[in-house]
Amino acid sequence: xxxxxxxxxxxxxxxxxxxxxxxxxxxxxxxxxxxxxxxxxxxxxxxxxxxxxxxxxxxxxxxxxxxxxxxxxxxxxxxxxxxxxxxxxxxxxxxxxxxxxxxxxxxxxxxxxxxxxxxxxxxxxxxxxxxxxxxxxxxxxxxxxxxxxxxxxxxxxxxxxxxxxxxxxxxxxxxxxxxxxxxxxxxxxxxxxxxxxxxxxxxxxxxxxxxxxxxxxxxxxxxxxxxxxxxxxxxxxxxxxxxxxxxxxxxxxxxxxxxxxxxxxxxxxxxxxxxxxxxxxxxxxxxxxxxxxxxxxxxxxxxxxxxxxxxxxxxxxxxxxxxxxxxxxxxxxxxxxxxxxxxxxxxxxxxxxxxxxxxxxxxxxxxxxxxxxxxxxxxxxxxxxxxxxxxxxxxxxxxxxxxxxxxxxxxxxxxxxxxxxxxxxxxxxxxxxxxxxxxxxxxxxxxxxxxxxxxxxxxxxxxxxxxxxxxxxxxxxxxxxxxxxxxxxxxxxxxxxxxxxxxxxxxxxxxxxxxxxxxxxxxxxxxxxxxxxxxxxxxxxxxxxxxxxxxxxxxxxxxxxxxxxxxxxxxxxxxxxxxxxxxxxxxxxxxxxxxxxxxx
Ligand SMILES: *[C@@H]1O[C@H](CO)[C@@H](O)[C@H](O)[C@H]1NC(C)=O
Numbered sequence: 001x002x003x004x005x006x007x008x009x010x011x012x013x014x015x016x017x018x019x020x021x022x023x024x025x026x027x028x029x030x031x032x033x034x035x036x037x038x039x040x041x042x043x044x045x046x047x048x049x050x051x052x053x054x055x056x057x058x059x060x061x062x063x064x065x066x067x068x069x070x071x072x073x074x075x076x077x078x079x080x081x082x083x084x085x086x087x088x089x090x091x092x093x094x095x096x097x098x099x100x101x102x103x104x105x106x107x108x109x110x111x112x113x114x115x116x117x118x119x120x121x122x123x124x125x126x127x128x129x130x131x132x133x134x135x136x137x138x139x140x141x142x143x144x145x146x147x148x149x150x151x152x153x154x155x156x157x158x159x160x161x162x163x164x165x166x167x168x169x170x171x172x173x174x175x176x177x178x179x180x181x182x183x184x185x186x187x188x189x190x191x192x193x194x195x196x197x198x199x200x201x202x203x204x205x206x207x208x209x210x211x212x213x214x215x216x217x218x219x220x221x222x223x224x225x226x227x228x229x230x231x232x233x234x235x236x237x238x239x240x241x242x243x244x245x246x247x248x249x250x251x252x253x254x255x256x257x258x259x260x261x262x263x264x265x266x267x268x269x270x271x272x273x274x275x276x277x278x279x280x281x282x283x284x285x286x287x288x289x290x291x292x293x294x295x296x297x298x299x300x301x302x303x304x305x306x307x308x309x310x311x312x313x314x315x316x317x318x319x320x321x322x323x324x325x326x327x328x329x330x331x332x333x334x335x336x337x338x339x340x341x342x343x344x345x346x347x348x349x350x351x352x353x354x355x356x357x358x359x360x361x362x363x364x365x366x367x368x369x370x371x372x373x374x375x376x377x378x379x380x381x382x383x384x385x386x387x388x389x390x391x392x393x394x395x396x397x398x399x400x401x402x403x404x405x406x407x408x409x410x411x412x413x414x415x416x417x418x419x420x421x422x423x424x425x426x427x428x429x430x431x432x433x434x435x436x437x438x439x440x441x442x443x444x445x446x447x448x449x450x451x452x453x454x455x456x457x458x459x460x461x462x463x464x465x466x467x468x469x470x471x472x473x474x475x476x477x478x479x480x481x482x483x484x485x486x487x488x489x490x491x492x493x494x495x496x497x498x499x500x501x502x503x504x505x506x507x508x509x510x511x512x513x514x515x516x517x518x519x520x521x522x523x524x525x526x527x528x529x530x531x532x533x534x535x536x537x538x539x540x541x542x543x544x545x546x547x548x549x550x551x552x553x554x555x556x557x558x559x560x561x562x563x564x565x566x567x568x569x570x571x572x573x574x575x576x577x578x579x580x581x582x583x584x585x586x587x588x589x590x591x592x593x594x595x596x597x598x599x600x
Pocket of ligand 1: 158159287288333334337357358470471472
């Protein structure tokens with residue numbers, strides 16, 4: 001590749017109009033072309049800007065007649081709707097008694113999916129329905145559609161818990177709030193009720209309660225386009241491929257229904273410039289930075305291939321930063337993510353990123369008595385994977401056990417997800433034997449939840465040995481259960497969770513004279529070891545000698561931190577505020593629209 005490049009340059013110069021004109025005219029010509037392209041791009045953007053919103057939200061002038069005529073038939077004929085389906089659907093959703101009935105996804109297993117715009121019987125029988133179809137003054141009491149763009153809403157992971165809790169609190173914030181979910185489905189059998197049932201069984205979030213689900217509209221994205229935003233299908237140009245794919249999928253979503261507030265909980269930032277054309281607020285919940293500065297720094301530019309790669313990544317980074325300009329509210333899931341996002345987006349994001357911790361799903365009221373007497377048990381809840389550093393733990397534990405006659409019992413509880421993980425367990429058992437600590441170590445592999453809860457309620461200490469764990473939900477569980485955390489001093493445990501307490505307030509890490517809520521260690525094997533904290537075996541010795549009053553104070557501090565920052569209702573309170581702020585911005589933005597678009 002490096003051998004070919006000079007040739008390419010020669011080719012290009014040969015294609016010009018000779019050496020003389022090139023030096024005299026070449027530069028101005030190139031400059032002119034560049035300027036021309038800029039002007040053209042600007043003009044195209046302006047044209048789209050002027051017409052896109054009108055195209056998507058303003059229905060044909062006789063739309064109410066068309067709907068009135070179709071009420072008996074139960075569907076609006078395709079010939080009437082044409083390309084204006086989205087604008088019709090928006091009017092219908094805003095007027096409907098049960099907006100959910102206007103979902104594009106099938107409602108039940110046995111209903112048939114259709115692209116027709118159906119009309120609900122309940123609305124046909126409602127004398128005020130036709131009236132509610134009218135456009136509304138921005139200041140009037142009106143419904144608002146909160147659009148959650150989350151194409152993989154069926155993944156049932158941590159990101160999806162955030163999505164559904166956010167949906168729940170959006171609906172709770174006001175009766176006027178509607179939610180639209182833009183999503184692919186795992187198969188064509190999936191329907192609205194099966195999704196909502198799985199949300200209830202997986203996360204315990206009941207969207208059937210109080211008829212909340214009537215206000216959720218599902219916009220099914222065409223599963224044929226799934227590959228477009230799947231990282232795995234873009235082997236080489238993953239980021240740009242996904243970026244273009246997501247813009248396309250987003251555009252398709254908007255043609256089906258334009259929301260009043262756009263909320264991205266999946267992490268598809270390249271859609272924001274498109275959405276911003278609609279003069280609606282954009283809320284981004286960031287789990288993880290798409291490109292980080294670390295990634296760029298790792299690239300060197302010592303070969304043409306690497307140089308090309310460097311240029312590619314740098315331009316992607318620039319685009320990523322550009323996209324951030326279109327966000328109105330940036331929310332991050334942790335301090336770690338927030339620090340990265342601040343360093344990448346800097347001042348370009350309109351409002352500086354705020355941390356909103358994801359809901360943990362732990363119901364602290366179910367925990368019996370966190371401050372009760374505990375067993376001499378050290379608990380480590382972690383999958384059996386190398387980065388969890390069980391080996392280090394065993395070695396340090398052996399170092400501590402040698403120095404005491406009756407050491408703690410060490411309980412290693414975790415799941416194995418692959419053959420490799422199972423081998424890890426075997427190796428660890430062998431290591432425990434070699435270190436002569438087998439009799440003190442209990443392995444609980446793939447234990448049922450009941451066993452986990454039992455250990456949680458009885459252990460005096462809870463461990464987290466991983467380096468740079470972005471969060472560490474098990475540490476929160478330890479604290480809520482009254483187990484004192486002993487954690488590696490990095491990322492989530494250090495910055496977000498094991499925080500000190502002063503006068504019943506959670507204070508910053510390292511605050512002097514505050515009561516700690518746990519202990520920290522570091523290890524010479526850490527990639528960024530500076531020796532600022534004691535080693536794990538030293539901390540274990542200290543923990544063993546802790547007197548009762550001290551232990552109680554630390555436990556109480558842990559309870560306070562865990563409840564204040566990660567309690568059941570914390571996410572709900574914060575999300576409710578986000579919703580309220582978004583509504584304010586929505587009104588401001590709506591007033592910057594043209595007269596017609598302002599009321600639709
Ligand atoms: C934030 O999201 C990332 C990526 O999904 C995850 O690794 C991390 O644990 C999350 N943080 C919290 C606080 O849940």
